[in-house]
Amino acid sequence: xxxxxxxxxxxxxxxxxxxxxxxxxxxxxxxxxxxxxxxxxxxxxxxxxxxxxxxxxxxxxxxxxxxxxxxxxxxxxxxxxxxxxxxxxxxxxxxxxxxxxxxxxxxxxxxxxxxxxxxxxxxxxxxxxxxxxxxxxxxxxxxxxxxxxxxxxxxxxxxxxxxxxxxxxxxxxxxxxxxxxxxxxxxxxxxxxxxxxxxxxxxxxxxxxxxxxxxxxxxxxxxxxxxxxxxxxxxxxxxxxxxxxxxxxxxxxxxxxxxxxx
Numbered sequence: 001x002x003x004x005x006x007x008x009x010x011x012x013x014x015x016x017x018x019x020x021x022x023x024x025x026x027x028x029x030x031x032x033x034x035x036x037x038x039x040x041x042x043x044x045x046x047x048x049x050x051x052x053x054x055x056x057x058x059x060x061x062x063x064x065x066x067x068x069x070x071x072x073x074x075x076x077x078x079x080x081x082x083x084x085x086x087x088x089x090x091x092x093x094x095x096x097x098x099x100x101x102x103x104x105x106x107x108x109x110x111x112x113x114x115x116x117x118x119x120x121x122x123x124x125x126x127x128x129x130x131x132x133x134x135x136x137x138x139x140x141x142x143x144x145x146x147x148x149x150x151x152x153x154x155x156x157x158x159x160x161x162x163x164x165x166x167x168x169x170x171x172x173x174x175x176x177x178x179x180x181x182x183x184x185x186x187x188x189x190x191x192x193x194x195x196x197x198x199x200x201x202x203x204x205x206x207x208x209x210x211x212x213x214x215x216x217x218x219x220x221x222x223x224x225x226x227x228x229x230x231x232x233x234x235x236x237x238x239x240x241x242x243x244x245x246x247x248x249x250x251x252x253x254x255x256x257x258x259x260x261x262x
Contacts, residue, residue, distance in 0.1 A: 006115070006118060006249070007250075007251065008031075008043055008115055008248055008249075009220070009247045009249070010029050010043070010045070010221060011224065012245075013225040013226060014026075014027055014243075015229045015242075016241075017237035018236065018237030018238070019238050019239070020239065023240045024049065024052065024058040025047070025048065025049050025200050025241075025242040026050070026062045026064070027048070027242050027244055028044070028045070028069055029044070029045055030073070031043045040116075041114070041116065042114045043114070043116075043246075044072060044112065044113070045114075045198050046111070047109075047110075047199060047200055047242050047244060048061035048064045048108045048128070049109040049126065049127075049201065049202070049242070051174055056102075056104055056106050057106070057107065059106065060107055060175070060176050061109075063091075063094070063095055063106075064091050064095060065110075067094055068088055068110065068112055071086070072087040072114070080121050081121045081185050081187065084121055088112065088175070089180075089183065091110075092178075092181045096179050097179075107171075107174045108175050109128040109171065109200070110123075110175050111128040111198050112124075113196060115190070118189060118191075119190065120190055120196060122142060122185070122186040123183050123184065123186075124142040124183070124185075124186070125175055125181055125182075126174045126175075127201050128142075128198070128199065129141075129142050129144070131212070133196075133197065133213055134191060134194050135193070138213035140209070141186050141188060143184060145172045145184075146170060146171055147170040147171075148168045150172065151165075191248075191250070192248065192249060194247070194248045195221075195247050195248070196244075196245070196246045197212070197216065198244040199244070200239070200241065202237075202239035202240045202241035203232045203241050205238070205239065206231075206235040206238065206241070211231065212228065215228055216228075216245065220247075221247050224245050225244075
């Protein structure tokens with residue numbers, strides 16, 4: 001009997017950038033040490049970008065990544081996608097309640113990915129992104145919830161115009177602003193050698209997708225993260241820069257079937 005074993009090589013990094021004095025991005029990688037939990041619930045990756053112009057964006061993003069991790073692994077829902085969405089919904093409600101109590105607007109984006117077995121479950125609110133790099137092609141898995149992204153999808157402006165548009169930082173969906181939130185969910189069947197990238201717009205807004213893909217192909221995940229951050233800073237570093245890179249290895253293993261007695 002042949003089974004496929006999953007191995008994930010993960011690297012992460014964040015940087016304030018060249019123009020900001022405070023890093024409002026947060027990130028988290030959770031790889032359970034317990035073998036059963038790892039097998040059943042998988043590895044969790046999260047990037048959150050605290051909203052500029054809102055009070056305590058760094059608190060909001062930190063609170064959300066830690067709440068999503070706790071709530072996801074506590075959730076007994078067998079459906080991974082629903083468990084992840086449920087964790088984000090509750091994290092949003094908790095953040096909203098805290099903002100009311102403290103009298104502050106507290107908001108953040110959130111892109112989260114669970115890699116379980118050979119499937120990636122990606123949830124997104126805001127304009128932080130998930131990409132999938134496979135062989136020679138890279139594509140954006142998530143959809144940005146931003147004003148410029150809607151204009152691009154409507155054919156009113158180009159991707160190039162969106163990068164420099166004065167309204168490029170206007171976010172249409174985020175956590176912490178309302179008690180309820182709409183969460184996009186995407187499911188990807190992974191192949192051996194796939195690379196997943198989660199990042200804030202401080203990376204995707206500074207570095208072209210083709211350049212990101214080229215760097216990821218050429219480097220191991222740890223060096224790739226360093227190079228991506230350096231490249232975003234080289235292009236101006238206008239915002240905080242955060243990236244998680246996960247490379248997937250699926251190996252076939254021969255497993256001896258248990259003997260049955262006659």
